[in-house]
Amino acid sequence: xxxxxLQVCYISRRADGVSDDDVVxxxxxxxxxxxxxQDITGCLWFDEDHFLQVLEGPxxxxxxxxxxxxxxxxxxxxxxxxxxxxxxxxxxxFSMRMLHTARPASVAELVESRAKxxxxxxxxxxxxxxxxxxxxxxxxxxxxxxxx
Numbered sequence: 222x223x224x225x226x227l228q229v230c231y232i233s234r235r236a237d238g239v240s241d242d243d244v245v246x247x248x249x250x251x252x253x254x255x256x257x258x259q260d261i262t263g264c265l266w267f268d269e270d271h272f273l274q275v276l277e278g279p280x281x282x283x284x285x286x287x288x289x290x291x292x293x294x295x296x297x298x299x300x301x302x303x304x305x306x307x308x309x310x311x312x313x314x315f316s317m318r319m320l321h322t323a324r325p326a327s328v329a330e331l332v333e334s335r336a337k338x339x340x341x342x343x344x345x346x347x348x349x350x351x352x353x354x355x356x357x358x359x360x361x362x363x364x365x366x367x368x369x
């Protein structure tokens with residue numbers, strides 16, 4: 222049995238007309254159930270313009286999930302930022318953690334770095350990996366309940 226964990230991170234633009242209720246009802250809740258069956262964990266952060274998702278799980282199931290996302294018309298301009306094997310899960314407690322917050326600093330930096338078509342995207346692979354690592358760490362540490 223292959224126990225390799227694959228981690229995939231992508232950014233996409235949110236399609237027009239996809240409401241917050243649509244995201245929760247038609248993306249997050251079904252994903253929570255489906256991901257449990259497929260041993261996939263992860264986090265979906267979104268705002269009014271973008272999705273950023275980190276998926277972790279068995280390579281075959283995680284790749285299959287990405288294939289579905291790539292053809293989902295609720296996502297535009299899907300940009301796979303990273304796809305690589307990992308030793309441990311960052312979101313082991315969550316079949317699908319949902320964060321609908323203001324852009325965390327690292328997420329804003331990653332979204333902006335991917336949105337400049339005139340600049341080479343992979344000018345520094347090390348910089349992208351470091352930034353992605355900060356994004357994953359920041360999302361994994363995000364408080365479960367907002368401070369009051």
